[in-house]
Every structure is written in structure tokens, then in C-alpha cells.
Amino acid sequence: MLENKxxxxxxxxxxxxxxxxxxxxxxxxxxxxxxxxxxxxxxIAPLDGCQMLVSTDILVExxxxxxxxxPLKHLGYKAIxxxxxDICAMNGTATQVLVSFALSSKFTLEAVEEMYQGMLLAAKKxxxxxxxxxxxxxxxxxxxxxTALGFVKPENIAKRSTAKINDLIxxxxxxxxxxxxxxxxxxxxxxxxxxxxxxxDLEGMDYLLERQLKPEARQDILQLLxxxxxxxxxxxDISDGLASEILHICKASNVGCKIYEEKLPLDPLMYDxxxxxxxxxxxxxxxxxxxxxxxxxxxxxxxDKIKGNPNLTVIGHIVEAEAFCQxxxxxxxxxxxxxxxxDALKK
Amino acid sequence: MLENKxxxxxxxxxxxxxxxxxxxxxxxxxxxxxxxxxxxxxxIAPLDGCQMLVSTDILVExxxxxxxxxPLKHLGYKAIxxxxxDICAMNGTATQVLVSFALSSKFTLEAVEEMYQGMLLAAKKxxxxxxxxxxxxxxxxxxxxxTALGFVKPENIAKRSTAKINDLIxxxxxxxxxxxxxxxxxxxxxxxxxxxxxxxDLEGMDYLLERQLKPEARQDILQLLxxxxxxxxxxxDISDGLASEILHICKASNVGCKIYEEKLPLDPLMYDxxxxxxxxxxxxxxxxxxxxxxxxxxxxxxxDKIKGNPNLTVIGHIVEAEAFCQxxxxxxxxxxxxxxxxDALKK
Numbered sequence: 001m002l003e004n005k006x007x008x009x010x011x012x013x014x015x016x017x018x019x020x021x022x023x024x025x026x027x028x029x030x031x032x033x034x035x036x037x038x039x040x041x042x043x044i045a046p047l048d049g050c051q052m053l054v055s056t057d058i059l060v061e062x063x064x065x066x067x068x069x070x071p072l073k074h075l076g077y078k079a080i081x082x083x084x085x086d087i088c089a090m091n092g093t094a095t096q097v098l099v100s101f102a103l104s105s106k107f108t109l110e111a112v113e114e115m116y117q118g119m120l121l122a123a124k125k126x127x128x129x130x131x132x133x134x135x136x137x138x139x140x141x142x143x144x145x146x147t148a149l150g151f152v153k154p155e156n157i158a159k160r161s162t163a164k165i166n167d168l169i170x171x172x173x174x175x176x177x178x179x180x181x182x183x184x185x186x187x188x189x190x191x192x193x194x195x196x197x198x199x200x201d202l203e204g205m206d207y208l209l210e211r212q213l214k215p216e217a218r219q220d221i222l223q224l225l226x227x228x229x230x231x232x233x234x235x236x237d238i239s240d241g242l243a244s245e246i247l248h249i250c251k252a253s254n255v256g257c258k259i260y261e262e263k264l265p266l267d268p269l270m271y272d273x274x275x276x277x278x279x280x281x282x283x284x285x286x287x288x289x290x291x292x293x294x295x296x297x298x299x300x301x302x303x304d305k306i307k308g309n310p311n312l313t314v315i316g317h318i319v320e321a322e323a324f325c326q327x328x329x330x331x332x333x334x335x336x337x338x339x340x341x342x343d344a345l346k347k
Numbered sequence: 348m349l350e351n352k353x354x355x356x357x358x359x360x361x362x363x364x365x366x367x368x369x370x371x372x373x374x375x376x377x378x379x380x381x382x383x384x385x386x387x388x389x390x391i392a393p394l395d396g397c398q399m400l401v402s403t404d405i406l407v408e409x410x411x412x413x414x415x416x417x418p419l420k421h422l423g424y425k426a427i428x429x430x431x432x433d434i435c436a437m438n439g440t441a442t443q444v445l446v447s448f449a450l451s452s453k454f455t456l457e458a459v460e461e462m463y464q465g466m467l468l469a470a471k472k473x474x475x476x477x478x479x480x481x482x483x484x485x486x487x488x489x490x491x492x493x494t495a496l497g498f499v500k501p502e503n504i505a506k507r508s509t510a511k512i513n514d515l516i517x518x519x520x521x522x523x524x525x526x527x528x529x530x531x532x533x534x535x536x537x538x539x540x541x542x543x544x545x546x547x548d549l550e551g552m553d554y555l556l557e558r559q560l561k562p563e564a565r566q567d568i569l570q571l572l573x574x575x576x577x578x579x580x581x582x583x584d585i586s587d588g589l590a591s592e593i594l595h596i597c598k599a600s601n602v603g604c605k606i607y608e609e610k611l612p613l614d615p616l617m618y619d620x621x622x623x624x625x626x627x628x629x630x631x632x633x634x635x636x637x638x639x640x641x642x643x644x645x646x647x648x649x650x651d652k653i654k655g656n657p658n659l660t661v662i663g664h665i666v667e668a669e670a671f672c673q674x675x676x677x678x679x680x681x682x683x684x685x686x687x688x689x690d691a692l693k694k
Contacts, residue, residue: 016686035504
């Protein structure tokens with residue numbers, strides 16, 4: 001993605017020049033932001049009755065993304081979205097982000113600007129202020145580190161450790177599409193490497209590609225739950241795959257679970273594409289990762305409030321720890337759930 | 348530094364196993380820490396009458412450090428210290444940190460443990476809780492990102508933008524020693540590469556090496572200033588060199604300054620070693636960087652309170668913007684101060 005850019009060298013601007021250039025158009029909109037970029041630290045005012053949430057995630061070239069098929073603007077957007085998603089997963093409202101990156105010399109000013117444009121776009125979409133960060137060079141590749149801050153009323157915090165036996169397990173949106181989007185991109189990259197004159201065959205795959213390249217934090221689901229007067233008893237966002245995440249909740253809450261294969265929300269395009277790739281759609285949904293949907297538990301008494309909502313699917317329920325974590329297949333078999341999702345150290 | 352470690356592969360543990368292993372001995376001591384490592388975000392309670400400070404810094408192998416001469420434990424310590432230093436530079440108290448790193452496959456579990464030991468040591472020293480982070484793999488090299496959180500009473504915040512004309516410019520400790528420590532390490536690395544059988548000649552250089560490898564955040568200076576009832580009118584920490592930092596203050600405050608060469612606090616060992624290296628000690632002090640001392644301005648009426656204190660040196664004063672930023676040399680000449688310090692994008 002870097003070849004088409006013009007080539008203003010970053011060394012020409014220097015670190016402070018680059019920071020000044022990128023941050024000059026930042027608008028601050030949060031009342032809690034007292035001081036943003038430009039000092040040794042940002043200053044955040046507390047919000048009445050709230051506690052602060054803070055989370056950080058890194059994205060590494062070659063591990064988390066491949067610039068052969070990742071537009072820099074999408075990458076910048078994604079870096080913000082996945083961090084906002086962590087604040088959502090605590091049932092909080094993201095308010096500020098800090099954005100750091102280390103760049104190798106292959107990156108031009110125009111390339112960095114494009115990435116930053118994506119970050120600004122996501123900041124606007126999620127209504128978070130960019131209040132700080134760090135910019136430096138790397139010997140090889142691009143590293144992005146984002147820290148997100150947010151607020152939450154203590155009584156609303158949804159931890160991983162508070163799922164109760166008999167709670168229903170609910171997931172937002174659909175699962176596995178981001179993973180299938182990645183498979184398509186990897187296939188087209190392989191084709192391109194074999195024959196650089198081929199045009200990529202991406203037709204009709206928009207939904208899958210968007211799920212991979214431009215995931216969204218599900219702030220809208222929190223608003224929906226508030227409107228429905230449903231308070232999750234526990235919550236996590238799906239970054240590494242449903243199986244991995246439900247195991248986190250069960251371990252932290254010292255409970256087990258039953259997940260029903262037939263209940264998993266699968267997008268038809270994901271389903272068909274998985275079949276075309278000779279992949280099992282259920283496996284994609286369980287272990288694909290990067291969906292950034294919210295996975296949460298609710299008191300069974302709240303079932304009527306969410307029943308039939310197209311954004312929410314009940315996929316199982318919490319059981320005692322001794323029953324372990326089980327997938328009930330469409331043929332009625334019980335098989336132990338295993339975290340076979342993405343592990344950055346095992347790839 | 349990596350060759351002597353035993354070799355437990357990180358892939359064996361996996362990302363979650365590694366995080367669990369590293370964080371199992373974390374003790375939380377801050378009353379504001381409600382929830383630490385182990386959920387989607389940490390939860391921090393506000394402190395009465397305080398605002399929150401947040402700052403982030405990245406350290407990149409090959410840019411900020413060289414593992415040929417940087418012990419991993421020192422590196423971990425330094426990563427925390429330099430971030431705590433940013434909170435100090437706002438006149439605040441650091442309370443929490445989030446610690447992320449991306450590692451290439453050359454790192455064993457034992458190597459990561461050593462780095463983390465340094466982080467834990469610094470967290471204990473500065474009384475900050477490790478409440479989160481992220482761990483992943485990199486294609487090449489080590490990348491560390493730390494975010495520090497802290498609290499400050501709004502009336503105590505020391506920004507860069509609030510220096511006033513006639514304010515005195517004060518610096519803590521001494522300057523240039525960290526840079527000279529780096530020169531010694533670079534020399535010994537070059538000798539070693541020529542002849543791997545030589546022993547490094549580091550005798551008597553402990554102070555310089557420690558300043559480079561294990562810098563400290565000057566929390567003690569803030570306590571001293573509080574005791575002396577001196578409130579800095581502006582402040583910054585010296586990471587990129589005195590000249591660069593005073594220019595930041597002057598630009599943000601829209602003022603100029605006069606810095607007196609004869610007043611610069613130089614350690615005798617730094618001075619002699621610079622001479623041995625045919626380097627100008629003043630240049631080392633002005634542009635060396637990584638001192639992590641505090642540079643601040645005070646109202647001239649406070650001069651008597653700090654006069655003669657061995658930890659604090661008045662090196663100049665603030666003048667109107669039209670007079671620019673000048674160094675007054677020992678021979679009485681005025682020369683414009685220039686930021687020739689370290690710039691991560693220009694190296």
C-alpha cells in the first residue's frame with residue numbers, strides 16, 4: 001500500500017515537527033479533557049459518580065496486519081476501534097485515547113498522514129479525544145500502541161468474573177466474518193505474488209472485508225442494552241474468538257457453560273465463503289477472532305427484554321464449574337470448548 | 348545479553364499463559380486501583396479534589412536501546428521510570444502503569460522474566476500499580492510501550508505553557524552523564540565487536556553507566572519542592588536534552604530565555620570523561636538527553652527558598668519572546684540555543 005504515496009521524508013520533519021503536523025487539527029470535545037496533546041501528560045477531570053477505565057492494545061506489522069493488503073487509513077481506524085471496544089466491554093463510555101507509533105524509514109509523511117486520518121475518523125465516530133501519544137522510528141516495520149480511557153458508573157461495571165450459574169450467554173452481531181475476510185485477503189495476496197498482473201477478486205465480499213479491515217466497537221449495543229434496561233452480569237469483547245473469550249469469562253467467574261452450535265449467529269456470506277474455502281463455519285465462528293462483538297451474560301429474568309432483537313443472540317447458558325465448558329453440536333453431541341483462537345505468541 | 352539465558356520458548360506458554368505467569372505476583376497498593384490486570388480494562392477510582400494525568404512512551408530496540416549492552420532488567424526498570432518521570436513533570440503523583448511489549452522469537456521466557464523483574468522493581472520503587480498491558484510477538488526486535496497514570500490537584504499542575512518573564516530557570520541534579528554513559532557503552536561495544544575476547548573497560552564509570560542504564564524519575568524533587576513551599580510556574584522533564592526542553596517551555600509559554608553556561612550542573616566524572624572523548628561537556632549537558640532531571644521555572648520571589656540546595660541549580664531566567672532563547676557562554680558571548688538533542692526520527 002506504500003508504493004503510490006508521494007515521498008516526503010519523515011526525517012525532514014523530525015519527531016516534534018511530525019507530532020505538531022499530525023495533531024494540529026485535533027478537536028477536543030469531551031468535557032473531561034482538561035489538557036490534550038502538547039505537554040508531558042494529558043489532564044483528565046473526573047466525572048461525577050464515575051470511575052475511570054483504562055486499557056491498552058498494540059498492533060504489530062507482520063503479527064497483526066500486513067500492509068500488502070491493509071489500507072493505512074483502515075489500520076488507523078482499527079487501532080482506535082479495538083481499544084474503544086475494550087472500554088465498551090466493561091460497559092463504559094470511551095472518552096480519550098493516546099496514540100503511539102514507531103515507524104521504519106519506508107514510511108513517508110503521506111503514509112503516516114493517511115494512517116492518522118483513519119485514527120481521527122475513528123476518534124470522531126466514537127467521540128473520543130486524542131490527548132497524547134508518542135512517535136518514534138523503528139528498525140523494521142510499524143508498531144502501533146493505543147491506550148483508551150473511559151468512564152463508567154461503578155454500579156454498571158461489567159467484569160469477566162461476575163457471571164452466575166443459569167445466566168444466559170448472549171452475543172451481539174455475527175461471528176466469523178472478520179476471519180473469512182482475512183482468508184480472502186490472504187488468498188488474493190498469494191495470487192498476486194504468483195502473478196502481479198492479476199486483479200484481486202474481491203467482488204461481493206465487501207461485508208467480510210469490512211469486518212476484517214474496519215471493525216467497529218459496539219458502543220451501539222451498550223446503548224441498546226441501556227434502552228432495554230438490561231444490565232450484563234459479565235462481559236468481554238471478542239478479539240481472539242468466541243471460544244477463547246467465553247473460557248475467559250468462565251475461568252474468571254469460576255463457572256462452566258453450554259454453547260449451542262445451532263444458535264451461533266452466522267452471516268450467510270460468511271457461511272457460504274467458509275464452505276468455498278473448505279472451512280467449517282462453526283470453527284470460524286468459534287475461533288476466528290477479530291469480530292469485536294460483545295459477549296455477555298444476563299440474568300434469565302431479562303430474557304424477555306432481548307428476545308427477538310436482531311442484534312442479540314442467546315447462544316447458551318452458564319452452568320456450574322464442574323460441568324466444564326461444552327459445545328453442544330447440531331447432532332446433539334457434547335464436546336469440550338477449547339481456545340483455538342488466535343494467540344499472538346503461538347502463530 | 349540474551350545468550351546466557353535458559354531457553355523456555357514463549358510459544359509453549361502462549362500469550363495468556365505468559366501474561367498470567369508474569370502478573371501473578373503483582374501486588375496492588377494504590378487505593379485508587381479498583382481493578383487491575385485480568386479484565387478488558389483496569390478500573391481507577393478518582394481521588395478527592397484531584398484530576399488524572401496520563402502519559403505514554405515507547406521504547407524500541409535499535410532506536411532507544413541496544414541489547415548488546417542493555418541488561419533486560421535495567422531496560423524494564425527504565426521503561427517504567429521514564430513514564431513516571433512524565434507524571435512528575437506535571438507535578439503529579441504517579442499511581443498506575445500499563446505495560447505492553449512485542450517480542451521476537453529470540454526472546455525466551457527467562458529473558459522476559461528478567462525484563463519484567465525490572466518493571467516490578469521500578470513499580471515498587473515509585474509506588475505504582477501495574478494494572479494492565481498487552482503482550483504479543485514481533486517479527487523483529489523488542490518494542491515496549493508504557494502508559495502511566497497519576498493524580499494531581501488542579502492548582503498544582505505545572506504545564507509547559509505557564510512560564511513568566513523574569514522567572515528563574517532551575518534544573519535538578521546534573522546534566523550530560525546519561526549521554527556520556529552511552530558513549531562508553533558504544534565504545535566498549537565497538538571494542539568487543541573487533542575482539543570478542545576483550546573484557547569491557549568500565550572501571551570507575553559506574554555513575555555514568557547507571558545514569559544511562561537505570562535513570563530515575565525525580566519524585567524526590569517534587570517532595571523537596573513541596574517541603575520548601577516552592578510551586579514551579581512551569582515544568583518539563585529532560586528526556587531529549589536541556590536545550591530541546593527549555594525551547595519547548597519557551598515556545599509553549601511564548602517567552603525567551605537566557606541560560607548561563609557557567610551555571611550548568613556538570614558532574615566531575617562526566618566532565619573529565621567528555622574531555623577524554625574529545626567532546627565538549629557543555630554540549631553534552633545541553634544536548635545529551637536521557638537525564639530525566641526536572642527542568643522548571645520559579646517565581647524570583649522563591650529564590651531564597653531554594654538557594655544553596657545541592658539538588659537544585661538556577662541556570663538562567665525567562666525573558667520576553669523577542670529576545671529569543673540564548674546561551675551566555677563562559678566568555679560572555681550570546682549564542683542562540685538550538686535543539687540538537689535526540690530526535691527519534693532524525694537519527
